[in-house]
Amino acid sequence: MKTILIKDIYRQTEKYQDQVITISGWVRTLRASKAFGFIEVNDGSFFKNLQVVFEENLDNFKEISKLTISSSIIVEGKLVLTPGAKQPFEIKATKIEVEGTSDRDYPLQKKRHTFEFLRTIAHLRPRSNTFSAVFRVRSIAAYAIHKFFQERGFVYTHTPIITGSDCEGAGEMFRVSTLDLENLPRNEEGNIDFKKDFFGKETNLTVSGQLEAESYALAFRNVYTFGPTFRAENSNTARHAAEFWMIEPEIAFADLEDDMELAEDMIKYVINYVLENAPEEMEFFNKFIDKGLLERLDNIVSSDFVRVTYTEAIEILKKADAKFEYPVEWGCDLQTEHERYLTEKVYKKPVFVMDYPKDIKAFYMRLNDDGKTVAAADLLVPGVGEIIGGSQREERIDVLEKRIEELGLNKEDYWWYLELRRFGGTKHAGFGLGFERLIMYITGMSNIRDVIPFPRTVKYAEF
Amino acid sequence: MKTILIKDIYRQTEKYQDQVITISGWVRTLRASKAFGFIEVNDGSFFKNLQVVFEENLDNFKEISKLTISSSIIVEGKLVLTPGAKQPFEIKATKIEVEGTSDRDYPLQKKRHTFEFLRTIAHLRPRSNTFSAVFRVRSIAAYAIHKFFQERGFVYTHTPIITGSDCEGAGEMFRVSTLDLENLPRNEEGNIDFKKDFFGKETNLTVSGQLEAESYALAFRNVYTFGPTFRAENSNTARHAAEFWMIEPEIAFADLEDDMELAEDMIKYVINYVLENAPEEMEFFNKFIDKGLLERLDNIVSSDFVRVTYTEAIEILKKADAKFEYPVEWGCDLQTEHERYLTEKVYKKPVFVMDYPKDIKAFYMRLNDDGKTVAAADLLVPGVGEIIGGSQREERIDVLEKRIEELGLNKEDYWWYLELRRFGGTKHAGFGLGFERLIMYITGMSNIRDVIPFPRTVKYAEF
Numbered sequence: 001m002k003t004i005l006i007k008d009i010y011r012q013t014e015k016y017q018d019q020v021i022t023i024s025g026w027v028r029t030l031r032a033s034k035a036f037g038f039i040e041v042n043d044g045s046f047f048k049n050l051q052v053v054f055e056e057n058l059d060n061f062k063e064i065s066k067l068t069i070s071s072s073i074i075v076e077g078k079l080v081l082t083p084g085a086k087q088p089f090e091i092k093a094t095k096i097e098v099e100g101t102s103d104r105d106y107p108l109q110k111k112r113h114t115f116e117f118l119r120t121i122a123h124l125r126p127r128s129n130t131f132s133a134v135f136r137v138r139s140i141a142a143y144a145i146h147k148f149f150q151e152r153g154f155v156y157t158h159t160p161i162i163t164g165s166d167c168e169g170a171g172e173m174f175r176v177s178t179l180d181l182e183n184l185p186r187n188e189e190g191n192i193d194f195k196k197d198f199f200g201k202e203t204n205l206t207v208s209g210q211l212e213a214e215s216y217a218l219a220f221r222n223v224y225t226f227g228p229t230f231r232a233e234n235s236n237t238a239r240h241a242a243e244f245w246m247i248e249p250e251i252a253f254a255d256l257e258d259d260m261e262l263a264e265d266m267i268k269y270v271i272n273y274v275l276e277n278a279p280e281e282m283e284f285f286n287k288f289i290d291k292g293l294l295e296r297l298d299n300i301v302s303s304d305f306v307r308v309t310y311t312e313a314i315e316i317l318k319k320a321d322a323k324f325e326y327p328v329e330w331g332c333d334l335q336t337e338h339e340r341y342l343t344e345k346v347y348k349k350p351v352f353v354m355d356y357p358k359d360i361k362a363f364y365m366r367l368n369d370d371g372k373t374v375a376a377a378d379l380l381v382p383g384v385g386e387i388i389g390g391s392q393r394e395e396r397i398d399v400l401e402k403r404i405e406e407l408g409l410n411k412e413d414y415w416w417y418l419e420l421r422r423f424g425g426t427k428h429a430g431f432g433l434g435f436e437r438l439i440m441y442i443t444g445m446s447n448i449r450d451v452i453p454f455p456r457t458v459k460y461a462e463f
Numbered sequence: 464m465k466t467i468l469i470k471d472i473y474r475q476t477e478k479y480q481d482q483v484i485t486i487s488g489w490v491r492t493l494r495a496s497k498a499f500g501f502i503e504v505n506d507g508s509f510f511k512n513l514q515v516v517f518e519e520n521l522d523n524f525k526e527i528s529k530l531t532i533s534s535s536i537i538v539e540g541k542l543v544l545t546p547g548a549k550q551p552f553e554i555k556a557t558k559i560e561v562e563g564t565s566d567r568d569y570p571l572q573k574k575r576h577t578f579e580f581l582r583t584i585a586h587l588r589p590r591s592n593t594f595s596a597v598f599r600v601r602s603i604a605a606y607a608i609h610k611f612f613q614e615r616g617f618v619y620t621h622t623p624i625i626t627g628s629d630c631e632g633a634g635e636m637f638r639v640s641t642l643d644l645e646n647l648p649r650n651e652e653g654n655i656d657f658k659k660d661f662f663g664k665e666t667n668l669t670v671s672g673q674l675e676a677e678s679y680a681l682a683f684r685n686v687y688t689f690g691p692t693f694r695a696e697n698s699n700t701a702r703h704a705a706e707f708w709m710i711e712p713e714i715a716f717a718d719l720e721d722d723m724e725l726a727e728d729m730i731k732y733v734i735n736y737v738l739e740n741a742p743e744e745m746e747f748f749n750k751f752i753d754k755g756l757l758e759r760l761d762n763i764v765s766s767d768f769v770r771v772t773y774t775e776a777i778e779i780l781k782k783a784d785a786k787f788e789y790p791v792e793w794g795c796d797l798q799t800e801h802e803r804y805l806t807e808k809v810y811k812k813p814v815f816v817m818d819y820p821k822d823i824k825a826f827y828m829r830l831n832d833d834g835k836t837v838a839a840a841d842l843l844v845p846g847v848g849e850i851i852g853g854s855q856r857e858e859r860i861d862v863l864e865k866r867i868e869e870l871g872l873n874k875e876d877y878w879w880y881l882e883l884r885r886f887g888g889t890k891h892a893g894f895g896l897g898f899e900r901l902i903m904y905i906t907g908m909s910n911i912r913d914v915i916p917f918p919r920t921v922k923y924a925e926f
Contacts, residue, residue, distance in 0.1 A: 138621070178637060198921065227691065424569075
């Protein structure tokens with residue numbers, strides 16, 4: 001008999017009501033008396049369990065009564081509605097087959113566990129309510145991002161993970177190499193001879209696909225990346241991982257205003273899509289992880305994001321009746337405390353801060369007419385702070401070359417990036433969204449280690 | 464005035480017919496006489512160009528007449544149908560604004576270029592017909608894969624890129640490290656002290672996410688990965704890249720038969736989706752890259768894939784009236800020449816070869832009752848050979864442990880993988896699909912370097 005998914009039973013109950021059906025899944029809880037018992041079965045297709053009732057008429061009643069948590073079973077029986085009961089329906093089992101038992105030392109017993117402990121069993125934690133919700137939402141949100149961009153004709157571009165250039169300038173990098181550490185080759189000058197390495201040069205893991213994405217935007221107009229990026233930063237915080245996924249759209253014939261509009265539309269689209277497609281999970285987060293979550297998300301999708309210049313933001317922060325750890329002065333980088341004050345206290349909704357001082361932003365951002373600020377826009381959201389960093393890119397080759405020189409960078413390293421400005425350059429813009437930050441924001445989870453299946457952080461690369 | 468995309472003009476011509484509209488894009492060709500001129504404009508949204516006609520009543524007629532290839536322009540004018548002409552419609556320009564010029568040394572002039580040359584300008588090649596088609600199809604196919612799995616409730620799982628275990632056993636790996644090569648730390652025994660490395664241990668780039676995906680399948684039932692994987696193999700061929708993307712679905716409560724069904728459905732879905740959503744690109748490939756392409760793809764989506772055992776396949780190959788470079792004997796691995804003979808000469812359609820000798824397959828594949836073969840299935844397709852490698856996984860812990868020992872592997876390295884068999888293990892299966900192989904197959908492109916935006920191969924990591 002064809003196995004029916006529990007998700008389909010919840011979503012199309014009429015279809016299966018009073019039918020004899022087969023389901024399969026894992027025992028989440030089991031209570032049994034001498035004459036009958038109840039099993040909560042989860043089959044992985046859905047957040048909620050299905051209740052199975054079994055009685056002593058089963059051949060293997062005794063075996064089933066003693067099943068351990070997480071044993072896998074195949075159940076045949078009739079689906080009956082249970083009006084007035086806690087669960088909407090249950091299966092009256094006529095047959096229960098044990099597919100695989102579970103040893104008594106199964107670490108995910110019913111009692112509550114700390115997230116810290118669950119990280120040590122990353123191979124089992126998606127079987128818990130919290131992590132089943134987190135990682136299904138992660139999947140649905142990832143799909144929403146693809147759907148958003150593909151429906152708008154954006155071309156998904158796989159920018160390289162291993163990079164031969166260190167000109168992205170966004171942080172410390174991991175070296176990728178096949179050199180034998182015990183026999184490092186040396187050149188005539190006595191330096192390590194990377195010509196002997198796999199790629200014939202020194203290579204690292206990418207910190208951003210933006211520069212390559214720009215080259216594709218100047219062919220396909222609208223493109224996006226969605227892939228892993230890396231930072232070898234020694235930051236052991238709840239918000240930093242060494243390996244994380246990033247989305248970087250890039251749009252041609254577009255300015256900073258278009259860029260912010262795209263970011264706002266995307267954020268709203270993804271949140272709406274998750275709310276619609278994972279209502280049970282979102283209710284769970286709202287109840288057990290972060291009480292104000294649904295209200296906050298509803299507020300986001302229904303409000304217009306604020307736009308304020310950096311200069312205005314500094315003025316507001318200077319007048320703020322709040323004690324900041326870091327003092328505020330025009331020219332300083334905004335800290336999380338400042339960002340959260342703006343988005344949580346002042347505006348109570350998402351805020352784009354625009355036109356940052358050029359000295360605290362990257363070389364590729366377009367210089368504004370004031371000569372002091374660049375056309376950058378960071379999106380700050382309540383509860384998190386910065387979630388998106390975007391900018392219009394400098395398309396004027398003379399201005400760009402001057403910035404590269406000012407910062408002491410090597411122009412030759414950027415030969416192809418500069419060529420994009422010589423061969424039909426256009427106004428263009430883009431932004432970067434850290435996918436894990438978005439998932440933390442949508443789920444209310446407060447540690448990045450708890451939204452990545454197998455997180456990689458300082459001194460940690462288990463599984 | 465709002466800019467209209469050329470794709471929309473082709474797809475909804477009635478809407479824009481006889482309207483004054485604005486488009487923007489890049490000059491692909493330009494012919495001008497003293498009184499008028501024609502520009503083929505491509506705006507990146509669509510494979511085809513839009514013809515713009517301009518006349519001497521334009522203010523900047525002279526400037527426009529001399530525009531170089533790839534200059535970016537913004538055009539305002541009326542869209543008029545041109546029945547009987549080569550193109551279905553054209554814009555009669557009333558205004559043409561130059562957004563960015565293109566220098567005369569633009570390397571993508573109208574003449575034909577070799578693919579080898581175009582690889583050296585990977586930042587510009589998506590502006591050519593061939594690569595605009597390849598990389599749009601790549602994007603559409605990637606989306607089709609997500610769509611296929613998400614519509615079936617599969618959970619997209621981001622398995623780690625940096626791995627602390629070398630137990631995947633699928634090939635040579637790249638080391639990931641932040642150690643200072645000029646000052647390698649040593650421990651008391653004089654060995655390199657990886658405890659001082661970023662992750663506190665030796666780490667590499669992943670060759671497969673399968674083992675981690677299995678752990679998620681035993682929670683979510685149906686999962687898939689889609690991410691980059693790496694091989695540090697010194698293979699300088701048209702089919703090998705050091706960095707490529709792989710799709711690895713994993714399904715629980717499922718056997719090899721379910722696995723093959725899933726693979727067949729997926730391949731057909733993706734091909735159909737690309738045929739429907741990139742008809743212009745596919746026609747181009749069929750005409751200029753691979754003459755039999757559309758016929759071959761149509762054959763695939765409409766035929767039932769063949770299933771044959773390895774043992775049967777060996778018998779067939781032994782009797783074949785073909786000269787093989789590598790001799791055929793039960794126990795040998797199939798070479799591409801054998802695979803292509805089976806799928807191209809014998810069956811003329813895709814073939815699953817099942818039940819390979821255990822000695823030529825991985826430790827995690829389920830041992831068949833004959834004790835000699837494993838429940839593996841590789842999908843062979845005409846024109847390429849193997850495109851998918853799949854298997855049912857060994858769920859019996861005693862058999863699995865024995866295989867690990869037989870192969871001299873270290874059981875402790877697999878502690879969590881083995882636990883999946885102790886805590887409610889189930890029948891489960893999965894497969895791996897090399898995304899680039901699929902794109903080569905769908906487009907007819909014959910070198911893997913030409914289906915990856917910025918390829919990484921032996922001694923090559925440019926851009």
